Amino acid sequence: MKSLFLSILILLFTSQIYAQDSSQIFRIAKIKVDPKQLDLYKSLLNEQMLAAIKLEPGVLSYTVVADKKDASSITIFEVYANQEAYQSHILTTHFKKYKEAVKDMVLSLELIDVDLIIKTKKENMYQM
Amino acid sequence: MKSLFLSILILLFTSQIYAQDSSQIFRIAKIKVDPKQLDLYKSLLNEQMLAAIKLEPGVLSYTVVADKKDASSITIFEVYANQEAYQSHILTTHFKKYKEAVKDMVLSLELIDVDLIIKTKKENMYQM
Numbered sequence A, B: 001m002k003s004l005f006l007s008i009l010i011l012l013f014t015s016q017i018y019a020q021d022s023s024q025i026f027r028i029a030k031i032k033v034d035p036k037q038l039d040l041y042k043s044l045l046n047e048q049m050l051a052a053i054k055l056e057p058g059v060l061s062y063t064v065v066a067d068k069k070d071a072s073s074i075t076i077f078e079v080y081a082n083q084e085a086y087q088s089h090i091l092t093t094h095f096k097k098y099k100e101a102v103k104d105m106v107l108s109l110e111l112i113d114v115d116l117i118i119k120t121k122k123e124n125m126y127q128m
Helices: A002-014 A035-055 A083-089 A093-102 B002-014 B035-055 B083-089 B093-101
Strands: A025-033 A059-067 A073-080 A106-121 B025-033 B059-067 B070-080 B106-121
Touching: A025 A035, A025 A083, A035 A059, A035 A093, A035 B106, A073 A083, A073 B106, A106 B035, A106 B070, B025 B035, B025 B083, B035 B059, B035 B070, B035 B093, B070 B083
Parallel strands: none
Antiparallel strands: A025 A073, A025 A106, A059 A073, A059 B106, A106 B059, B025 B070, B025 B106, B059 B070
């Protein structure tokens, strides 16, 4: 009886779980920044992102957050149209300029490829 | 000369860095799920999120991703209207039901309060 209930529950709700566009690339970047250079780092990151969104058709969105307990612990959520868009992105002038400019500011960098599973939000709400 | 250039750069771009609505709450939840119960866990999570978005004015958005290398490593990005909305959320029937249902499925849970620093995206693009 319990397993029947669970099966029905799965059937009822699984259809609403997001099936992402199979070509889109979702990534989390976790970056530890030198706290003394944090303001400059954020400016350079912002500059890179604005250029990428403006100039590259396959760079779709960036969301950047910082830990409240440690503002130099940065997490970035990145969405690219496909793998080719990402490979093209890292060869652009603005990305190379950013990488060179921040190389002594970034203490560590971890890239985590992820799949989007669920997205849900209020109508007309900006989504993180 | 170099510091003058950097100062100008900061002035030029700092204004475009996002200043979040001071009352909004941004949170990352990192959850390790029992791999054997992953599908059911995702259904229960989805059910909870749909109810919260539908019923609670202060629950603004959820985005859920899973590591490509380990589908049972889940990261959730949550946005609430304010602290009161979050406190109210955890007292709701649907949230309590979810917490009870998944208590033997969640192997670990880490909550990280974050500040939104930058958001930028293509026009009309769903943002992660």
